[in-house]
Amino acid sequence: xxxxxxxxxxxxxxxxxxxxxxxxxxxxxxxxxxxxxxxxxxxxxxxxxxxxxxxxxxxxxxxxxxxxxxxxxxxxxxxxxxxxxxxxxxxxxxxxxxxxxxxxxxxxxxxxxxxxxxxxxxxxxxxxxxxxxxxxxxxxxxxxxxxxxxxxxxxxxxxxxxxxxxxxxxxxxxxxxxxxxxxxxxxxxxxxxxxxxxxxxxxxxxxxxxxxxxxxxxxxxxxxxxxxxxxxxxxxxxxxxxxxxxxxxxxxxxxxxxxxxxxxxxxxxxxxxxxxxxxxxxxxxxxxxxxxxxxxxxxxxxxxxxxxxxxxxxxxxxxxxxxxxxxxxxxxxxxxxxxxxxxxxxxxxxxxxxxxxxxxxxxxxxxxxxxxxxxxxxxxxxxxxxxxxxxxxxxxxxxxxxxxxxxxxxxxxxxxxxxxxxxxxxxxxxxxxxxxxxxxxxxxxxxxxxxxxxxxxxxxxxxxxxxxxxxxxxxxxxxxxxxxxxxxxxxxxxxxxxxxxxxxxxxxxxxxxxxxxxxxxxxxxxxxxxxxxxxxxxxxxxxxxxxxxxxxxxxxxxxxxxxxxxxxxxxxxxxxxxxxxxxxxxxxxxxxxxxxxxxxxxxxxxxxxxxxxxxxxx
Numbered sequence: 230x231x232x233x234x235x236x237x238x239x240x241x242x243x244x245x246x247x248x249x250x251x252x253x254x255x256x257x258x259x260x261x262x263x264x265x266x267x268x269x270x271x272x273x274x275x276x277x278x279x280x281x282x283x284x285x286x287x288x289x290x291x292x293x294x295x296x297x298x299x300x301x302x303x304x305x306x307x308x309x310x311x312x313x314x315x316x317x318x319x320x321x322x323x324x325x326x327x328x329x330x331x332x333x334x335x336x337x338x339x340x341x342x343x344x345x346x347x348x349x350x351x352x353x354x355x356x357x358x359x360x361x362x363x364x365x366x367x368x369x370x371x372x373x374x375x376x377x378x379x380x381x382x383x384x385x386x387x388x389x390x391x392x393x394x395x396x397x398x399x400x401x402x403x404x405x406x407x408x409x410x411x412x413x414x415x416x417x418x419x420x421x422x423x424x425x426x427x428x429x430x431x432x433x434x435x436x437x438x439x440x441x442x443x444x445x446x447x448x449x450x451x452x453x454x455x456x457x458x459x460x461x462x463x464x465x466x467x468x469x470x471x472x473x474x475x476x477x478x479x480x481x482x483x484x485x486x487x488x489x490x491x492x493x494x495x496x497x498x499x500x501x502x503x504x505x506x507x508x509x510x511x512x513x514x515x516x517x518x519x520x521x522x523x524x525x526x527x528x529x530x531x532x533x534x535x536x537x538x539x540x541x542x543x544x545x546x547x548x549x550x551x552x553x554x555x556x557x558x559x560x561x562x563x564x565x566x567x568x569x570x571x572x573x574x575x576x577x578x579x580x581x582x583x584x585x586x587x588x589x590x591x592x593x594x595x596x597x598x599x600x601x602x603x604x605x606x607x608x609x610x611x612x613x614x615x616x617x618x619x620x621x622x623x624x625x626x627x628x629x630x631x632x633x634x635x636x637x638x639x640x641x642x643x644x645x646x647x648x649x650x651x652x653x654x655x656x657x658x659x660x661x662x663x664x665x666x667x668x669x670x671x672x673x674x675x676x677x678x679x680x681x682x683x684x685x686x687x688x689x690x691x692x693x694x695x696x697x698x699x700x701x702x703x704x705x706x707x708x709x710x711x712x713x714x715x716x717x718x719x720x721x722x723x724x725x726x727x728x729x730x731x732x733x734x735x736x737x738x739x740x741x742x743x744x745x746x747x748x749x750x751x752x753x754x755x756x757x758x759x760x761x762x763x764x765x766x767x768x769x770x771x772x773x774x775x776x777x778x779x780x781x782x783x784x785x786x787x788x789x790x791x792x793x794x795x796x797x798x799x800x801x802x803x804x805x806x807x808x809x810x811x812x813x814x815x816x817x818x819x820x821x822x823x824x825x826x827x828x829x830x831x832x833x834x835x836x837x838x839x840x841x842x843x844x845x846x847x
Contacts, residue, residue: 254294254321255381258284261335263388265378268396269403271438272363274356276301276377277343286334290326293338296375296382297322301344303379308338322379346377350597353377357504360465364439366503366516371543371600374431384541384643387428395421395436402441404461404501406434406513425513427493428641430539435511437501442467446474448481448491448498456481456491459499459514466502466520473520474500476565480526483563484533484556487627489634492537498529510553512536522566523557530556533634541643543594546601547669548644551589551610558611574615574750577608582755585698586672589613590646612753613668619751620664620708621657629656663706668753673699677757679711681744688841689741690832691733691802693726704729710751715742724802733802734830734841773831777845784817784831792833792840795819800828821846 262283267276284293297303298320306313306324315324322340330336346354353373356365367377374380395403399419402412407425414420441461448456458477462470481491481498491498499514508524509516510531517524534552558577561570581604589610593599600606618626633639633652650665676696683689693709709726712719716739724733746757772785786792792813797806805824824846832841 254296255383255386256294257288257290258286258293258381259386260284260381260388263391264394265391265434266394266396267378267436269365269436269438270363270398271356271365271401274354274365275343275345276354278378279339279341280378280380281337281339282381283337284335286330286332286336289329289331291329292326293324295322295324295340295379296320297342297379298347298349298376300347300376301342301379304341304343306338306340309336313338320375340379342379349373349376352505355504359439359463359504362440362463364437364463364504366437366501366505367435368503368505368509368516369432369435370509371432371594371597374434380431382431384430384539384543387430387539387642389428390426391424391429391434393423393425393434393436395423395438397421397438400440401438402443402461404437404441404499404514406511408496409459425496427496427512429512429536430643433510433512433536433539435509435514435516437461437503437516440464441501444471446478448478450485450490450494456494457497457499459497461499461501461514463502470500470502470520473522474525476522477525477529479565480529480560483560483565484530487559487563488533488631492532492640498532500525510535522560526557526560527553537641538634538639538644539642541645543600544591545644545646546591546606547589547610547613548646548649550601550606551614554607554611555614558615571750574612577612578750578753580604581609581612581753582674582698586701588672588701589669609753616668616707616751616753617653617661617664619710620661621653621659625653625657629653632656667702667705671699671702673697673702674753674755675705675707676755677709677746678760679744679746679757680760681741682761682839683737683741684841686843687737687740688830688843689735689737690839690841691724691735691744693724693729693731693733695726695729707752710747710749712745712748713737713741713743714745715740721748722802732796732798732804732832734796734798734832735802736800736828736830736843771833771840771842773842773844777847778821779847780820780822782819782821782831782844784819784833786813786815786833792835794834796832796834797821797824798830798832805829 260282264281267278269276297317303315306315313324315322348354350373351368353369353376354367358364374382393405396418397403399414399417403421405423407423410422410424412419412421442464444460446458448458450456460470460474485491493513496513500517501514503516505518507518508528510528515528530553531549535549540546540548558573560566561568561573587605589605591600629652633649639648646669650661654661676698678694680692681689706727709724710721711724712721718739722735744759774783793810795808796804799805826846828845830841830843832839
């Protein structure tokens with residue numbers, strides 16, 4: 230769902246749901262195929278329907294359980310041409326079977342029901358009007374499917390395929406998932422049939438009915454094939470929609486190039502307008518409150534991230550919303566808009582850092598507000614993906630994402646944060662456990678102070694001081710980009726910051742006047758404090774010899790207490806040796822035989838100043 234929702238709703242309503250909403254049924258069967266039949270009049274807040282479940286029994290049982298909300302009630306249940314008895318408690322419908330059904334048995338059961346949907350969460354089943362015309366729509370994420378049809382509402386089991394039949398007044402059109410098969414007039418009613426032949430989870434099944442105007446855009450795949458984008462829009466919005474929905478063509482082409490091809494290209498993509506403040510990524514047909522560019526991009530991205538691969542727990546909703554949010558940004562980075570990529574990243578970082586705490590991982594799945602927290606699940610989730618990209622590089626990042634999207638254990642199914650982490654680690658060769666612990670499960674972000682200096686020979690040091698906005702993380706280990714500029718030149722150096730007050734040496738061919746942390750915004754942090762208060766001096770009385778050196782480096786200073794700490798850094802700025810003492814002798818010998826050949830920096834520290842000299846190891 231789209232982040233814009235929250236500027237409209239959060240703070241006005243508090244959607245709290247009972248723990249019972251998560252006590253989903255169906256642990257002893259897999260749902261294979263669903264035939265969903267609905268009788269709807271958009272002018273009346275009422276639903277009448279019949280759901281036929283084709284299932285496979287996974288554990289021998291004489292009962293089947295389904296999720297069913299309080300507003301609807303059973304008319305009859307048909308099993309093997311006979312009627313069955315049932316009971317309902319805490320939104321769980323229990324059906325008593327006539328005998329034990331053994332594991333491995335495939336069978337079917339039909340539940341006929343009717344009632345006024347309770348409309349929990351973000352509405353789930355809504356009747357309203359637009360321009361004086363009745364309209365109804367559904368929005369079941371996260372727990373609302375059971376409000377308007379008996380179902381198996383879990384994030385562990387997708388139906389392999391579905392058929393949807395919607396009976397409604399003949400003057401209207403009905404939008405839904407998959408391919409439109411037929412619209413048939415029967416006794417002054419219209420029966421609209423949609424067929425979808427891809428696995429789908431219940432919260433992504435949706436219907437909408439009103440006097441839609443219909444037109445199509447087409448996304449070319451090659452010379453002979455294209456993907457239809459079928460648009461169902463309010464007649465009064467037709468001109469506006471036709472002006473804006475064609476932008477989906479270039480967006481889908483971008484996502485096809487960055488990721489795999491649109492996963493449901495053998496059927497369609499589509500938009501159905503509805504009267505809500507954002508959008509909802511119903512599989513193959515997103516429901517849209519408007520046709521803004523970023524809303525189009527966000528809901529389309531969900532077809533890969535959320536629909537094709539669905540989060541396996543609402544605790545991991547960032548796998549859906551973080552990716553969809555980041556994909557909005559990728560449209561800017563790849564030139565589909567004239568908006569600023571830097572500003573987009575800054576706005577997300579500012580949003581995340583507007584409060585000190587909060588984890589991407591959802592710690593309370595009984596609250597819709599917490600699951601769909603715009604700051605955490607959306608903005609922080611999206612920027613954490615950007616940070617991973619910054620840490621492992623573009624090639625490893627996008628290859629990992631595509632490996633995730635082609636993982637046969639995940640596609641058309643469910644994923645966890647651990648699944649995504651494993652793909653990033655496998656491709657990059659890096660252990661990202663500390664990163665995920667800090668940025669997904671931990672709270673907050675780092676705050677930086679940089680202390681730096683440079684000598685007359687342009688060798689310098691950098692000390693990185695870090696505090697944390699929240700106590701759940703003791704230190705954020707990151708590759709930290711720092712930009713040095715001056716004398717009309719600039720360069721960016723990357724420092725692998727693994728501990729607080731870590732010091733790095735560096736060498737430039739110009740005199741730096743300014744230092745900037747993370748100039749391209751790869752890190753979630755606030756503006757740092759930059760301090761050049763420790764002057765690095767160049768002292769002719771400091772002698773290191775020989776230079777170049779092979780085995781033993783001699784350090785000579787002008788007094789016996791010239792320094793109390795000595796460090797050696799490699800050309801990447803990483804510390805490779807450190808010595809400390811109360812008082813170093815005036816002449817000090819260092820064994821450097823184990824150092825690899827290359828350029829190094831020697832730093833001495835007397836407590837008030839630092840002196841750096843460069844040497845070469847043969």
